[in-house]
Amino acid sequence: MRKMTTAMTAGVLAFAPFAALAEDSGDPIVIPIHNWSSQIVMSNVVGQILEENGNAVEYVTTDSQAVYESVRLGDVTLELEVWEGAFGASFRAALEKGGIVDVGDHDAVTREDWWYPMWTKDACPGLPDWEALNECAALFATAETGDKGRYLDGPVDWLKHGQERVEALGMDFVVVNAGSAAALWAEIGAAEADKRPIVVFNWTPNFAEAVWPGEFVEFPVWEDGCDKDPAVGPNPDALFDCGNPANGYLKKAAWEGMEEKWPSAYAVLENVNFTNAQIAEMAKLVDIDEMEPEEAATVWLEDNKDVWESWVN
Ligand code: TMO
Numbered sequence: 202m203r204k205m206t207t208a209m210t211a212g213v214l215a216f217a218p219f220a221a222l223a224e225d226s227g228d229p230i231v232i233p234i235h236n237w238s239s240q241i242v243m244s245n246v247v248g249q250i251l252e253e254n255g256n257a258v259e260y261v262t263t264d265s266q267a268v269y270e271s272v273r274l275g276d277v278t279l280e281l282e283v284w285e286g287a288f289g290a291s292f293r294a295a296l297e298k299g300g301i302v303d304v305g306d307h308d309a310v311t312r313e314d315w316w317y318p319m320w321t322k323d324a325c326p327g328l329p330d331w332e333a334l335n336e337c338a339a340l341f342a343t344a345e346t347g348d349k350g351r352y353l354d355g356p357v358d359w360l361k362h363g364q365e366r367v368e369a370l371g372m373d374f375v376v377v378n379a380g381s382a383a384a385l386w387a388e389i390g391a392a393e394a395d396k397r398p399i400v401v402f403n404w405t406p407n408f409a410e411a412v413w414p415g416e417f418v419e420f421p422v423w424e425d426g427c428d429k430d431p432a433v434g435p436n437p438d439a440l441f442d443c444g445n446p447a448n449g450y451l452k453k454a455a456w457e458g459m460e461e462k463w464p465s466a467y468a469v470l471e472n473v474n475f476t477n478a479q480i481a482e483m484a485k486l487v488d489i490d491e492m493e494p495e496e497a498a499t500v501w502l503e504d505n506k507d508v509w510e511s512w513v514n
Contacts, residue, residue, distance in 0.1 A: 225463040229259035230278045233268045236356060237382045238494070239406065240265075240282040242483035245498030246509075247281055247473055254513050256466045265358050266291045273300035275456045278463075279470060284404070285449030286313035287359045290428055292454060302460075304453040304470055309406055309477045311449040313361070315352060315418040316403035318389055320396040322416070329419045331370070331444075338373035340398045346375040353388050354378050355402040362428070362441040363402070366420070369439035374400075386488065389413055406477040408485035420444030451480075465514060472512035479508065 230251055232244045248258040263271060269291045271277040283292050295301045317328065324340050327333025341350030352374045354363040363376040379385050385401050386409065392399040393413070400418065403409055420443060426433040427443035434442035453470060460467040475483075486497035502509065 225256055225465045227257060228462070229257040230459075230463055230466055231259050231261055231276070233263040233271065233277045233280060234260050235263065235265040235268070235282075236358070237484075238408070238487040239480045239484040241494040242487055242497045242501065243281050243475065243480065245494050246483065246501055247470070249498055249502055250473075250509055250513060251466050251469060254466060254469050256463060266360055269295035269301060269454070272454055272456050273298060275300070275458055277456070278459050279304070279453065279455040281453055281473070283450075283452035283454050284311050284313060285451070286311065286404075286445035287355075287361065289446075289449075290360075292452070300457050302455050302457050304455050304467075305474075307451040307453070307473075307475045307480075309451045309475055309480055311405065311451045312417060312445065312447050313355075313359075313402070313404040313449070314420070314445045314447075315363075315400055316415055317398070317400045317418065318392065318413045318415040320393075321398040321400065323396070324398040329416045331372075331418050331420045334400065334418050335370075335372045335374070337398070341374070341400055345377070348373075350374040350400070352376050353385060353399070353401040355385070356381060359402075361402060361445075365439070365441035369434070369436045369442035370420075406480040406484070408481055408488045410481065411485065412489070417447070418444070423447065451475075468514060469512055473509075479505070 232248050234241050234244055244260065248260065251258050261277065263277060265288065268277060268280055272280055273295045296303070322328045325333060325337035327336065338350035339348060342348055343351045345351065350373060352363060354361050354376050355378070357378050367374050367376055385403065388399060388401055421435050423443045423446045424433050428440055431438050431440055436442040453473060455467065455470060483497065483501055486492045486500060487494055492500065
């Protein structure tokens with residue numbers, strides 16, 4: 202359904218014209234879908250809010266790094282979860298090229314990094330320090346990794362640079378990429394039975410923190426430029442010799458032309474703002490309650506009217 206504009210008629214010429222009501226294009230707003238649950242549910246939540254606003258919406262599954270180029274070119278209209286750790290570099294590169302705009306931060310504070318379930322600390326009490334982890338590398342050895350420890354990193358498209366970090370810091374670990382987020386949860390679940398020490402990629406906000414108490418490994422503190430300038434970080438000759446930002450942003454981004462083509466939807470997008478607890482809940486509806494993302498979004502919207510209704514004009 203499209204917004205109505207105020208029609209000018211001869212009869213009202215005595216009055217100043219009303220400001221034209223925003224008229225959004227009837228073309229669908231294209232929302233990208235990636236490979237972790239909060240992003241998929243949030244995309245459906247905002248998609249359903251935009252439908253409520255009168256917009257047409259279409260979802261496309263896209264690579265979580267390449268999407269910034271797609272937004273910049275207008276092939277995709279927006280992105281709801283720009284995680285500083287995983288996507289900051291791709292987002293900044295697209296901003297520099299032009300065509301993409303920063304639509305502001307969610308209240309959520311994010312962290313993405315090497316993580317272990319708390320039982321791991323019983324076997325390696327010097328944790329969360331990364332050097333202590335490295336001393337314990339043999340505890341994490343598997344047939345696949347020989348005498349080195351195994352670190353299960355995220356799917357490759359999250360570009361966590363685990364291998365570069367291991368090399369930059371001279372760690373006795375082998376980095377294995379999970380095929381999917383589900384493989385990370387399966388790994389933690391399997392280790393839980395006999396409290397086997399493991400270290401895997403994880404993030405917050407996420408459902409996992411309510412299921413498995415755990416901690417992030419403390420690497421050398423992130424400094425701007427650690428991914429670009431070898432001089433930044435403890436190893437003067439290497440990139441990625443720092444942890445990810447411990448208080449990372451979560452941003453919204455949009456195609457530069459969105460505001461003009463869908464002004465009303467853009468105003469809604471500017472209002473969209475989720476907290477850590479809300480995002481963890483979105484992931485839980487799928488990863489624990491096993492809902493389909495679309496259904497999870499409907500349930501979330503039903504339960505949180507007070508949060509989002511004021512975002513719609
Ligand atoms: C981008 N992610 C939240 C999965 O780290």
